Amino acid sequence: MRTLCSSTLIGEFFVIGFAALVAMKDPGLSMATVWTVSGIAMLLCLLLCGVVTRPGGVVLGWVLQVALIASGLIVPMMYFLGAVFAALWWASVHFGRKIEEARARFAAQAAEAGPPADAA
Numbered sequence: 001m002r003t004l005c006s007s008t009l010i011g012e013f014f015v016i017g018f019a020a021l022v023a024m025k026d027p028g029l030s031m032a033t034v035w036t037v038s039g040i041a042m043l044l045c046l047l048l049c050g051v052v053t054r055p056g057g058v059v060l061g062w063v064l065q066v067a068l069i070a071s072g073l074i075v076p077m078m079y080f081l082g083a084v085f086a087a088l089w090w091a092s093v094h095f096g097r098k099i100e101e102a103r104a105r106f107a108a109q110a111a112e113a114g115p116p117a118d119a120a
Contacts, residue, residue, distance in 0.1 A: 001096025005061065006049040008092045012068065012085050013045040019075045026074065041067065058093055065089050 020038035024031055044064055051057045065086040072079030 001093065001100055002053050004092035004096040005052045005089070008085065008088045009045045009049050009052070009061070011088070012064070013042050015081055015085065016041045016045065016068070019071060019078055022075050029074070061089055061093070
């Protein structure tokens with residue numbers, strides 16, 4: 001799960017950075033505000049890569065997805081991109097857990113079978 005979720009978060013890191021470049025063109029926003037908010041979101045993406053498998057990591061990822069969709073208020077294209085990344089986040093969590101379960105089953109089966117016959 002960690003690999004899939006981290007890949008999604010790294011993609012979001014870059015999308016947030018590019019969205020910040022677009023948001024800078026809004027005359028109602030200061031550059032400091034845009035880069036402070038975007039920088040915090042980008043940093044959160046990186047930090048979440050390390051804690052996604054810990055308790056609350058997935059929930060924080062969902063909070064980030066909601067914030068990414070909400071950023072469509074400033075950059076309208078982010079409604080679409082936020083929805084795409086929310087779907088990717090769901091798929092990363094869902095299929096990542098399935099992969100972990102399959103690995104655990106495989107390891108348990110291998111442990112029950114014992115060492116290979118030709119190992120002696």
